[in-house]
């Protein structure tokens with residue numbers, strides 16, 4: 001049941017669905033019909049969330065054990081998600097973080113409780129240019145909806161990006177790994193801690209694995225990554 005204040009705000013500043021442009025009387029910017037038409041990533045590799053494996057472990061994960069224990073992506077990255085990401089990141093529509101969080105939790109995804117929950121960091125220069133880190137915004141919105149993700153004062157750690165990495169999408173596997181070697185450092189004590197990482201989109205899995213490796217090297221017991229969407233194999 002909505003409060004009177006919320007109804008007044010809806011009336012004065014109605015939300016429009018970013019896909020169909022229909023007026024919606026909900027705080028999200030994607031209407032239920034358009035949300036339900038998105039490709040849910042529920043037939044993915046349980047290790048790296050690669051879409052379309054019928055739930056089986058993909059050949060890459062069989063070949064080399066990933067540093068992340070699991071990666072879970074709510075949706076397949078398709079043109080509809082690309083459009084949402086464009087508006088969110090490049091047109092700087094920060095309200096979309098709540099929409100993305102609700103979209104994630106509307107699927108079967110249940111984010112594990114962990115000792116520490118972290119957002120994928122942006123390099124400071126990229127963050128300065130964009131003005132915000134969309135993964136941090138996503139974590140903030142998720143933690144409002146799922147209070148178990150809120151930080152505990154006793155366990156504090158940070159993941160930092162030491163240098164900006166090149167775009168990963170067209171790089172070979174070896175180039176990706178070389179690009180990311182030593183890209184992340186861990187600040188704080190994560191020894192024996194379970195970690196949940198939150199990211200907007202998982203493209204190649206290489207960034208997630210580099211973060212997982214850095215956290216494991218710092219003594220984390222297990223690292224899980226959750227994201228809004230995962231790209232299919234090229």
Ligand SMILES: [Zn+2]
Nearest residue numbers: 017020031034
């Ligand atoms: Zn719509």
Ligand SMILES: [Zn+2]
Nearest residue numbers: 045048058061
């Ligand atoms: Zn896999």
